[in-house]
Amino acid sequence: MSASDFAFNRRRFLGRSGLGLGSIALAALLDREGPASDSIGPTVTDPLAVKAAHFPGTAKRVIYLFMMGGPSHLDLFDHKPNLRRFDGQPIPQSYVEGERFEQITQKQPTILASPYAFSRHGETGTELSELLPHTRRVVDELAFVRAARTDETVHPLAQLLLFTGLRTAGRPSLGSWVTYGLGTESSDLPGFVATVRGPVPQAHEGIIANGFLDSSHHGVPLRNRGAPILNLGRPPGVTREGDRRVVTAINRLNAERLAKTGDREIASRMRAYELAFRMQASAPNLIDLRDETQRTLDLYGADPEVPNFARDCLLARRMVERGVRFVQLSFGDWDHHANIFGSFPQMCREMDRPVTALIEDLKRRGLLEETLVIWGGEFGRTPVAQPQKTAPVGRDHHVHSFTMWFAGGGVRPGANVGSTDDLGFHPVEDSVHIHDLQATILHLLGLDHTRLTYRFQGRDFRLTDVHGDVVRGLLA
Numbered sequence: 001m002s003a004s005d006f007a008f009n010r011r012r013f014l015g016r017s018g019l020g021l022g023s024i025a026l027a028a029l030l031d032r033e034g035p036a037s038d039s040i041g042p043t044v045t046d047p048l049a050v051k052a053a054h055f056p057g058t059a060k061r062v063i064y065l066f067m068m069g070g071p072s073h074l075d076l077f078d079h080k081p082n083l084r085r086f087d088g089q090p091i092p093q094s095y096v097e098g099e100r101f102e103q104i105t106q107k108q109p110t111i112l113a114s115p116y117a118f119s120r121h122g123e124t125g126t127e128l129s130e131l132l133p134h135t136r137r138v139v140d141e142l143a144f145v146r147a148a149r150t151d152e153t154v155h156p157l158a159q160l161l162l163f164t165g166l167r168t169a170g171r172p173s174l175g176s177w178v179t180y181g182l183g184t185e186s187s188d189l190p191g192f193v194a195t196v197r198g199p200v201p202q203a204h205e206g207i208i209a210n211g212f213l214d215s216s217h218h219g220v221p222l223r224n225r226g227a228p229i230l231n232l233g234r235p236p237g238v239t240r241e242g243d244r245r246v247v248t249a250i251n252r253l254n255a256e257r258l259a260k261t262g263d264r265e266i267a268s269r270m271r272a273y274e275l276a277f278r279m280q281a282s283a284p285n286l287i288d289l290r291d292e293t294q295r296t297l298d299l300y301g302a303d304p305e306v307p308n309f310a311r312d313c314l315l316a317r318r319m320v321e322r323g324v325r326f327v328q329l330s331f332g333d334w335d336h337h338a339n340i341f342g343s344f345p346q347m348c349r350e351m352d353r354p355v356t357a358l359i360e361d362l363k364r365r366g367l368l369e370e371t372l373v374i375w376g377g378e379f380g381r382t383p384v385a386q387p388q389k390t391a392p393v394g395r396d397h398h399v400h401s402f403t404m405w406f407a408g409g410g411v412r413p414g415a416n417v418g419s420t421d422d423l424g425f426h427p428v429e430d431s432v433h434i435h436d437l438q439a440t441i442l443h444l445l446g447l448d449h450t451r452l453t454y455r456f457q458g459r460d461f462r463l464t465d466v467h468g469d470v471v472r473g474l475l476a
Helices: 003-016 021-028 081-085 135-141 155-164 174-182 240-261 264-287 294-300 309-321 340-364 434-444
Strands: 061-067 118-121 126-129 142-149 192-197 326-331 371-376 380-386 394-398 402-407 427-429 454-456 459-461
Touching: 061 174, 061 309, 061 340, 126 135, 135 142, 135 340, 142 427, 142 434, 155 174, 174 192, 174 326, 174 434, 192 309, 240 264, 264 309, 294 309, 294 340, 309 326, 309 340, 340 371, 371 434, 380 402
Parallel strands: 061 326, 061 371, 192 326
Antiparallel strands: 118 126, 142 402, 371 402, 380 394, 454 459
């Protein structure tokens, strides 16, 4: 048999043999770019196949509660009595010498106290604002980072840094890195699902993008209204059997092309067709809350017919139950440059109850131990006022110290990492950079952030490119 006859027969065999044989072709072919030599797992066809971690992790999945816009830690978690003592007075010049605010233009802005009462709760005696009456029930489950810091003062860049490790677009997001490293346990839902409740994040799809990873790792948006995921609906007159035949035919052609070129993106496309076909049944079932008890709906404050953040939190629990690896819920807008004390309490009311319910529900079902829950924004808010000409004052962006919390997934309940000065302006102990948080999240999942790499354009990239340390004080 000649070489040309062999190539023709091989392609014909792959084309006739169905969906699985493109996988064999891909596993046998090498590409110039792909997983770095020290990355985890063998070369696999399905980009979302379950992979072994670098070491046993304590978390198997993540729910990231992204408080878009930057909530004021000073009005929620970081009680500073000195703000009330010096309220309305100019902040000492030493604090603002060379400081870069985003919108405050005064050379010496005035201190702005929180009007909300704080009290201690739980066995840990953690101080919480009166705006968080439900969080009190789960405060002992939470581990706080009190002095998180970022490098960026504007929303798009800070959001990109938080989720991709770099201030410019084009890198894979945190959820994409996690599915790249571990795959997903769900066969009929995406490995990475995202919702947005409020304005679209200023970084847009950059916070769920796959970057240079296979497109299978891109976050799939779950919509608030209409079809939960776009382009899944079957046109009138098309049966499931007819759909199956179309997908089979398309993927046979894709398998033939895959065998010829070895292009990984073809494997991603094949999986996307297969997944879309399965999601025609699984996605509507996911968002149908009629099988939830009234007790559960009441716990979250969720109405099956009303899209809101409470419903998003309940859906997050349903997704991790079904094996989704990474769920990202964006809730905002916390960008209170003006009238912070007028609109802030309402935001807290919408957030406090469902987030608390999520922690309680996960724990009751035995899921919290292996589910890492993360709460936080891209930065915090200033302890000084941002005056307005025609509206009450607000707080500007603050990058030096802000609060985030973690629960479940192997974090140490009741932990407190870091602290801020008497005005909540600068860190005084254990400042934690965004890259440190990213390294810690990956560590809890069993991934070494220095080894989770992808070779692109001649070098190995990673999420924490090129620094970051695991925050040991958060670990159980």
